[in-house]
Amino acid sequence: MNRMLEVRDVSFSYGPIQALKQVAFHVDKGEIVAMLGANGAGKTTLLKNISGLLKPSSGIIQFNGEDITPLEAEKIVQKKLIQVPEHRQVFSTMTVLDNLYLGAYHHYKSTGKKEIEEEVEKVFSLFPILKERKDQLGGTLSGGQQQMLAIARSIMAKPDLLLLDEPSLGLAPLIVKEVLQYVRNMRDEFGVTVLLIEQNVNASLKIADRGYVMAHGSIIKEGTSESLLNDTEVREAFLGHTLN
Ligand code: ATP
Secondary structure (H helix, E strand, C coil), X not given: CCEEEEEEEEEEEECCEEEEEEEEXXXXXXXXXXXXXXXXXXXXXXXXXXXXXXXXXXXXXXXXXXXXXXXCHHHHHHCCEEEECCCCCCCCCCEHHHHHXXXXXXXXXXXXXXXXXXXXXXXXXHCHHHXXXXXXXXXXXXXXXXXXXXXXXXXXXXXXXXXXXXXXCCCCHHHHHHHHXXXXXXXXXXXXXXXXXXXXXXXXXXXXXXXXXXXXXXXXXXXXXXXXXXXXXXXXXXXXXXXC
């Protein structure tokens, strides 16, 4: 077993609102783990605590055996723990290619141009549509293509662990499937470990190895993707999101 992320009893409050209540879970190297939950369950807050944008009021977060709880977000990124933001933020007035180069920003000096160009080619082989559109402005891509670009840009940062915040948000069901399949391919081909935050239970459990379910700031269930997909309570809790 190779534990990559270990979250121990993390709590967090926005003033009087307690958004996380002693959340504990882990992600092992090479896994895709889905963190499921309805609106307001605390999923985004949890990701922000892991990536250092918010600091837990109590609890510990370990990454590759190191306590990263006190570290600034910038330092955590340098450790190759990378978050793809919600709402697929791409740089809309820059080309697809420049968006990708920007993803390599943190290791541009140490890596060198040639290696980064090779990395871009690898990313293009995973997302052929981005190669076709490499000179198009980010803001003129379709929603699904922008999501792919946001993910592709994160790969350029050479993540060990990628935190994906609701990549299916606002996408049509067929596109959701496609984007999530890319996440799976990315794990398989680039060896990236993934923590996937999702409301879309069916689509995300189809590509994940394991999952956890959050409600009201706590983890209420965990299991293999198969066991969660067959869990009637989970299905009932997410009825509106199981039809895709
Ligand atoms: P969604 O799927 O809708 O994005 P979520 O599971 O990611 O939901 P969070 O965004 O983490 O949920 O929100 C958890 C709780 O914290 C909610 O009750 C929300 O209203 C509250 N919350 C989130 N951000 C803030 C904030 N900046 N100030 C106050 N309360 C907040």
